[in-house]
Amino acid sequence: MAIVGAGPAGYFAAQALQNLQSDDLAFSIDIIERLPTPWGLVRSGVAPDHPKIKTVAKVFEKVATAGNVRLFANVELGRDISIEDLKSAYDAVVIATGSSLGKKLGIPGEELAGSMSAATFVPWYNAHPDFKDEQVDLSTTTAVVIGAGNVAMDVARMLALEPSELDPTDTADHAIDAFKSSAVRTVIISARRGAEHAAFTSPELRELPKLEHTNVIIEKRDIDEAVARAGENIEKDVKSNLDAMSLIADQVPAGHERTMKFQFMATPKEIRGSDKVEEIVFTKTGSDEEFSIKCGLVITAIGYEAAPLEGIPYERGKVVNTDGRVTENLYVVGWAKRGPSGVIGTNKSDAADVMKLLLEDLKEPKPVTDIANALSGVEVITQGHWEAINAAEVAAGEAKGKPRVKSVARDELLKLAKL
Numbered sequence: 576m577a578i579v580g581a582g583p584a585g586y587f588a589a590q591a592l593q594n595l596q597s598d599d600l601a602f603s604i605d606i607i608e609r610l611p612t613p614w615g616l617v618r619s620g621v622a623p624d625h626p627k628i629k630t631v632a633k634v635f636e637k638v639a640t641a642g643n644v645r646l647f648a649n650v651e652l653g654r655d656i657s658i659e660d661l662k663s664a665y666d667a668v669v670i671a672t673g674s675s676l677g678k679k680l681g682i683p684g685e686e687l688a689g690s691m692s693a694a695t696f697v698p699w700y701n702a703h704p705d706f707k708d709e710q711v712d713l714s715t716t717t718a719v720v721i722g723a724g725n726v727a728m729d730v731a732r733m734l735a736l737e738p739s740e741l742d743p744t745d746t747a748d749h750a751i752d753a754f755k756s757s758a759v760r761t762v763i764i765s766a767r768r769g770a771e772h773a774a775f776t777s778p779e780l781r782e783l784p785k786l787e788h789t790n791v792i793i794e795k796r797d798i799d800e801a802v803a804r805a806g807e808n809i810e811k812d813v814k815s816n817l818d819a820m821s822l823i824a825d826q827v828p829a830g831h832e833r834t835m836k837f838q839f840m841a842t843p844k845e846i847r848g849s850d851k852v853e854e855i856v857f858t859k860t861g862s863d864e865e866f867s868i869k870c871g872l873v874i875t876a877i878g879y880e881a882a883p884l885e886g887i888p889y890e891r892g893k894v895v896n897t898d899g900r901v902t903e904n905l906y907v908v909g910w911a912k913r914g915p916s917g918v919i920g921t922n923k924s925d926a927a928d929v930m931k932l933l934l935e936d937l938k939e940p941k942p943v944t945d946i947a948n949a950l951s952g953v954e955v956i957t958q959g960h961w962e963a964i965n966a967a968e969v970a971a972g973e974a975k976g977k978p979r980v981k982s983v984a985r986d987e988l989l990k991l992a993k994l
């Protein structure tokens with residue numbers, strides 16, 4: 576089996592295949608990953624101040640070292656190997672490449688300097704090699720984050736935190752330096768619809784009042800109106816969210832220097848500025864009433880789309896599939912299949928369901944072709960190399976009281992791999 580993408584969906588697919596093995600059936604699994612490091616968004620997405628969530632990586636490492644899995648990292652499908660090569664070398668190919676492109680608002684001014692997507696900002700602070708040279712200008716006092724999901728909340732929190740709180744985390748060193756000299760003191764997180772429609776999850780909301788150096792402000796009126804609109808037959812999750820927001824709204828702001836403020840019912844209309852962002856204009860959703868906020872940074876966190884890969888059918892930001900089946904001996908799991916929804920665990924049940932279908936479809940095994948031969952010119956990072964990188968990063972972190980110090984540049988990572 577070939578699994579393309581070493582993120583949660585890729586590892587959970589490998590785990591599901593391991594669980595489907597029996598006395599009569601054994602799988603050999605090759606995981607192909609474009610970066611020199613595995614773990615997908617667990618390394619480059621999940622917020623660095625949420626280290627517990629990243630402990631799921633222990634599960635990935637258990638899968639990786641169970642004996643029937645090989646890692647081919649630093650190998651990109653579409654660059655180093657084609658989908659046709661994979662389809663002819665393996666009994667089945669599973670696409671688990673996630674969705675990495677940020678959706679756009681499609682409003683004037685979105686291309687101005689100072690306007691960027693969470694799909695750029697998040698991997699920049701999480702030490703993703705492709706984003707290390709991004710220019711993130713934090714010289715403004717006010718930033719606006721557009722979106723009403725957990726990614727928007729992560730972005731707003733990272734901007735509004737007292738940056739010394741990031742010292743014991745694995746945030747990229749370049750980002751910690753930038754946050755320490757940041758002028759941002761007010762972060763507005765802006766939702767198009769009312770609080771009853773917000774896609775935040777309540778555990779994340781309930782954590783916000785624990786921020787020690789940041790005022791978190793939600794207007795009580797916004798929540799009261801949302802409760803009234805939601806009515807009596809309110810869904811459990813929505814109620815739990817509104818309860819969490821209500822608790823925040825009841826708090827007296829503590830007078831900190833930094834503030835994170837929620838805004839609802841605001842539709843972005845235009846970003847203005849002569850050569851960089853100076854203000855963002857909104858309409859009050861459902862009316863023509865306009866208002867604007869002076870700011871120097873706008874970050875959009877309104878969803879992701881899959882980056883298309885040659886030879887794989889795409890539609891509306893996802894791989895075209897029926898329950899994970901794409902074409903003969905080609906399957907898809909995770910965000911590339913479903914789009915950007917659910918938590919890390921959602922990928923586990925999803926991948927298990929697809930691997931059951933794969934097993935049903937399985938024909939006589941093909942004669943073995945080892946793709947290692949086709950990758951002779953590529954500096955492949957194997958599981959052993961990755962373990963060397965991992966150990967070096969963790970050791971560098973120990974000295975500084977961090978879980979790890981991430982290396983950012985590809986050549987640095989390859990050096991740590993001792994290739």
Ligand SMILES: Cc1cc2nc3c(=O)[nH]c(=O)nc-3n(C[C@H](O)[C@H](O)[C@H](O)COP(=O)(O)OP(=O)(O)OC[C@H]3O[C@@H](n4cnc5c(N)ncnc54)[C@H](O)[C@@H]3O)c2cc1C
Pocket residue numbers: 579580581582583584585607608609610613614615616617620621622625628650651652653671672673674697725726729884908909910911916917918919920922
């Ligand atoms: C900012 C952010 C924060 C999040 N925080 C949380 C959280 O706190 N808790 C939670 O439960 N969930 C969180 N999530 C959701 C979680 O990260 C996803 O559910 C999960 O990562 C999706 O898994 P995936 O394997 O489909 O995609 P990914 O994690 O994106 O993995 C895809 C992998 O495929 C690789 N790849 C892509 N293209 C190629 C190619 N051509 N060739 C080879 N490899 C390729 C990528 O490099 C990547 O490693 C967060 C998501 C984001 C964006």
